[in-house]
Amino acid sequence: MDEIQIDSFRQQLLELRSELINLSSTSDDAAKPVELDQSAVGRLSRMDAMRAQGMAIEAKGRREDQLLRIEGALRRIAAGDYGVCLTCGEEINIRRLEVDPTYTQCIMCADK
Numbered sequence: 458m459d460e461i462q463i464d465s466f467r468q469q470l471l472e473l474r475s476e477l478i479n480l481s482s483t484s485d486d487a488a489k490p491v492e493l494d495q496s497a498v499g500r501l502s503r504m505d506a507m508r509a510q511g512m513a514i515e516a517k518g519r520r521e522d523q524l525l526r527i528e529g530a531l532r533r534i535a536a537g538d539y540g541v542c543l544t545c546g547e548e549i550n551i552r553r554l555e556v557d558p559t560y561t562q563c564i565m566c567a568d569k
């Protein structure tokens with residue numbers, strides 16, 4: 458991979474990261490504990506609220522995972538070993554990185 462390609466992956470990763478950070482600042486409210494105010498909220502809608510909260514927490518977890526992977530990819534770019542399979546040390550196919558620039562394994566190792 459040449460520097461131009463690595464740089465375009467870096468841009469992509471930085472954009473992804475800022476999108477995720479913006480998202481989490483707007484949707485964190487939904488992951489807050491459900492108010493157990495029986496007078497204001499009926500039993501059914503309280504269950505809906507708890508289900509929505511569960512989904513929000515799950516989505517938050519996925520965003521945090523993805524952020525960690527993005528940080529890892531950016532660190533590897535800075536260290537100069539981006540695009541190298543962490544398992545076997547071979548270059549990861551660029552088409553695979555175009556699908557997800559945070560991949561850390563080549564297709565052979567990921568398949569195992």
Ligand SMILES: [Zn+2]
Nearest residue numbers: 542545563566
């Ligand atoms: Zn590999």
